[in-house]
Amino acid sequence: MTIAALLALAPARKSGEVRAIPSICSAHPVVIAASFATALARGTPILIEATCNQVNHEGGYTGMTPADFRAYVLGIAAVEGFDPAGLILGGDHLGPNPWTALPAAAAMAKARDMVAGYAQAGFAKIHLDASMACADDPKPLPDATIAARNAELAAVAEAHAPTPPVYIIGTEVPVPGGAWEEVEGLVPTSSQAALATASLQRAAFAAAGIEAAFARVVGLVVQPGVEFGNENVVAYDRSAAGDLISILPQLPMLFEAHSTDYQTPQALADLVQDGFGILKVGPGLTFALREALYGLDHIADVLFPDQPRLQDAMEMLMLQKPLYWAKYYHGSALHQHLQRHYSYSDRIRYYWTDPVASAAVAGLLARFGDMEIPEPLISQHLGAAYPDVMQGKLAKTAPALLRAAVTRALQPYFDACYGKQV
Incomplete structure (x- = not known):
């Protein structure tokens, strides 16, 4: 190194x-x-x-x-x-x-x-x-x-x-x-x-x-x-x-x-x-990851309507274990809910390694397996990925879409430090 x-x-x-x-x-x-x-x-x-x-x-x-x-x-x-x-x-x-x-x-x-x-x-x-x-x-x-x-x-x-x-x-x-x-x-x-x-x-x-x-x-x-x-x-x-x-x-x-x-x-x-x-x-990268996971969660609601939702599992986990968000998020119950899931500070990132969260994410990805997700659902719920999907640059699978979301968040940093790729 x-x-x-x-x-x-x-x-x-x-x-x-x-x-x-x-x-x-x-x-x-x-x-x-x-x-x-x-x-x-x-x-x-x-x-x-x-x-x-x-x-x-x-x-x-x-x-x-x-x-x-x-x-x-x-x-x-x-x-x-x-x-x-x-x-x-x-x-x-x-x-x-x-x-x-x-x-x-x-x-x-x-x-x-x-x-x-x-x-x-x-x-x-x-x-x-x-x-x-x-x-x-x-x-x-x-x-x-x-x-x-x-x-x-x-x-x-x-x-x-x-x-x-x-x-x-x-x-x-x-x-x-x-x-x-x-x-x-x-x-x-x-x-x-x-x-x-x-x-x-x-x-x-x-x-x-x-x-x-x-x-x-x-x-x-x-x-x-x-x-x-x-x-x-x-x-x-x-x-x-x-x-x-x-x-x-x-x-x-x-x-x-x-x-x-x-x-x-x-x-x-x-x-x-x-x-x-x-x-x-840091948080900006896991924020992008969370956005993609929740986008996949919404797609799963359409494709697998009777299966548990990732966001529900995360909400229950964070309410049961408030250590990482309680002193940071204030206001009404609705506002605290908004911040738990969508805050720029992304304190939900502290929970992804919890066994409950890991199991919920694994379950979501397992439901998709290696299937190709319908393009209209990608457009609706993972719109930032849609251009690359349509140009054949990005596979229509859940793992590929998830990683691509983080890569898009990384790209401006590499561009700023090393110049834009031609």
Whole structure:
């Protein structure tokens, strides 16, 4: 697994060449498989990331340790025929976030163990994020404290990684999992704040005795002015981000953009041109997957009218296990129902690995088998796929239509980073 593609981003920019890479933040097998297939067709590397809540040394909500996740992803790569040499694994928001209910000393001890696990498992891209205040911390946490804790975690990664990793610093984004409500009036990170973050972190690396590792900081997470809430998307505004973009020549790294889900193809291209060398996407991909699954569910209502519905199974599951949505979705019962199934934040993604959900999806796909779905039903319920079906580019089967939905959501990111395919 090479990090050359990441190390080359900033030097290329300084020599006048715009380079970027999409970051796929998902543990769903269909999303990961579609990502490998897209990268293979393009001849590009692939960057796949796991978050601290999703995967950690205690299992996270996926039940996977970093070593487990690595094996899981490599297994999908093998099926897709993707050379592991082109795979970069990343750890996102690595810090005390999963354990902020504990005192700082205990939470950071767990964070150190987690980072050690990521490093030992060969995750070559480490996003250091100790910005979350723990139980006995002042709120907000002082920037100097954040920088010192980040450097402490970087020292752990340096000690445990088989080869030196690259780092991401900065945290001007919502906590892992996304915004909790409608987002309005985002202000991009100021140039002063971005420069101060880089300076503080450089000093903290030096104080921790790992000054040389700062040369491997390839990205600074800043807020470009993009975000999505449950029901709205804040679009990228290049003019509003002008102050931030202006200081890029003063930095030894590029910017990393989080929460770029649902941005238009033009906005993604603009972000890349403006110096955002890493575009992270996650919920937008499983949102596309859910749309396709529900489209197939509606088609099944027509073809197999007496069979159970996937959406009903998901509704029952989420009501029985509200942990992943209850504090995020508010309003009337009808509004909460709408958000459970259709929210941009896509918190339904946390349920697809539940045995009940897995069985419901498997049952839906089994009903279709390898049958060709009638074209009028594809037009009605999976309209985005219809042009490719009519041109003979896409099989009329449920698995093909499901993967194609994710591939369409991926395409703008690969186009923005590598150029449109002719």
